[in-house]
Amino acid sequence: MKLTSYGGAAGVTGSKHLLETADRRLLVDCGMFQGEKSGRLRNWEPPPFDPGQVDAVLLTHGHLDHCGYLPRLVKAGFRGPIYTTRAGREVARVILMDSARLQEEDAERANREGWSKHRPALPLYDTADVERTLHQFRSAEYGKPLGLGTTEVRFHYAGHILGAAGVLIDDGDQRAWFSGDLGRLHDPVMFPPRPPEAVDALVMESTYGDRKHPAGSPEDQLEDVVRGILERQAVLLVPAFALGRAQTLLVLFDRLLRRRPELELPIYLSSPMAAAVSELYRNYPDEHRLSATDLDAVFARVRIVEHAQRARRLDRKDGPFVLIAGSGMLTGGRILGHLLAHGENPDNVVLLTGYQAPETRGRTLLDGGRELKIQGRRLEVGARVDELQGLSAHADQDELRQWVQAAPEPPRRIWLVHGEAPARAALAEALNADMGDEDRQGARELPEGEAIDLSP
Ligand SMILES: [Zn+2]
Structure with missing residues (x-):
């Protein structure tokens, strides 16, 4: 060979x-x-x-x-x-x-x-x-x-x-x-x-x-972030593709909000194919840990935003809410428009959830850079940037x-x-x-x- x-x-x-x-x-x-x-x-x-x-x-x-x-x-x-x-x-x-x-x-x-x-x-x-x-x-x-x-x-x-x-x-x-x-x-x-x-x-x-991924639970870290978002009536932006990390994240939100119902806040998944993705998980029940009931619970909690026009309305909406959109490394996708709208506000949080390749906008943020170029515009990110540990x-x-x-x-x-x-x-x-x-x-x-x- x-x-x-x-x-x-x-x-x-x-x-x-x-x-x-x-x-x-x-x-x-x-x-x-x-x-x-x-x-x-x-x-x-x-x-x-x-x-x-x-x-x-x-x-x-x-x-x-x-x-x-x-x-x-x-x-x-x-x-x-x-x-x-x-x-x-x-x-x-x-x-x-x-x-x-x-x-x-x-x-x-x-x-x-x-x-x-x-x-x-x-x-x-x-x-x-x-x-x-x-x-x-x-x-x-x-x-x-x-x-x-x-x-x-x-x-x-x-x-x-x-x-x-x-x-x-x-x-x-x-x-x-x-x-x-x-x-x-x-x-x-x-x-x-x-x-x-x-x-x-x-x-x-x-x-x-x-x-080495930290031993602490990502759920506890998520709890801290959500508490801050509620206190400041802010927006939690989560770059994650609708498939994979977003599912794990939704499972964590579901567990957290069951345990701490006082933290309830709207969760939006801004993705044109989010609905198709949830079906995918239903079609292959033997290939992951989520039962049909789990999937129902997880998707009942999330508001799916399929259309671009409705997604743009979220750009003018006041917090508190969670907004998940792709791509996960900020290389493209709807998250960029959402970031242009909500990224300057220092009350908001950008929560990175996975590996960020070199020279992606996600990596720039992770390494402490705050100036991004998006669609020909310059954005000075004022929002706090956090990494959800252990969600890799x-x-x-x-x-x-x-x-x-x-x-x-x-x-x-x-x-x-x-x-x-x-x-x-x-x-x-x-x-x-x-x-x-x-x-x-x-x-x-x-x-x-x-x-x-x-x-x-
Ligand atoms: Zn991969």
């Missing part, structure tokens, strides 16, 4: 790993670069490999940094199947459609208001491109072998978001396991990820490879180590991807200490753009 990474190895976005087995060329994930400008420009370049020569795409989950480049790949000539789990397929549909709509809207607004350097400003892809891409999707069942020539592929539960999977690829000669993004061992919504099997190469994520969808260093240790035998070699440099280095050190001096080749970082021979 030969492995070449074209994104998501040296950084956290744009995941694209090309695996050449005895008889197949498989692309594991096909993500969009987000955040860094140099990365975003890479989304516009032709793929660094021939898409016509790729036999199939194996998609670990529907987050944009894993699936967001698929419509470009199809435009560039990829005609093969895109395999993912059944839920993963529906999640990818929601996320890709939303991404295309946002890009169409951004291009249209840029052209109307004339602030883009490009004339005319174009979307990276549009909804028609996404429709074409969705026709190439095929469903895989968790744990069930998928034969691609002599290469066998299996998707395994990863617990990161609905439909997320790790992928085991076996060509009869060698076995490689791609972790995809790994969920937590104890999550209010998702089950823990399935441990890896014995493999020659484990390609694993390292997003929080240098971090990613395993932390201890959980990543435990996950590797749960394998029946340690992988012969671990390749670390999907992490910033300090996270990859810290996790490599920790894993190498765990594996000791046995006959292993240890954990190391996967270089980008360089073909690695995985044979012993």
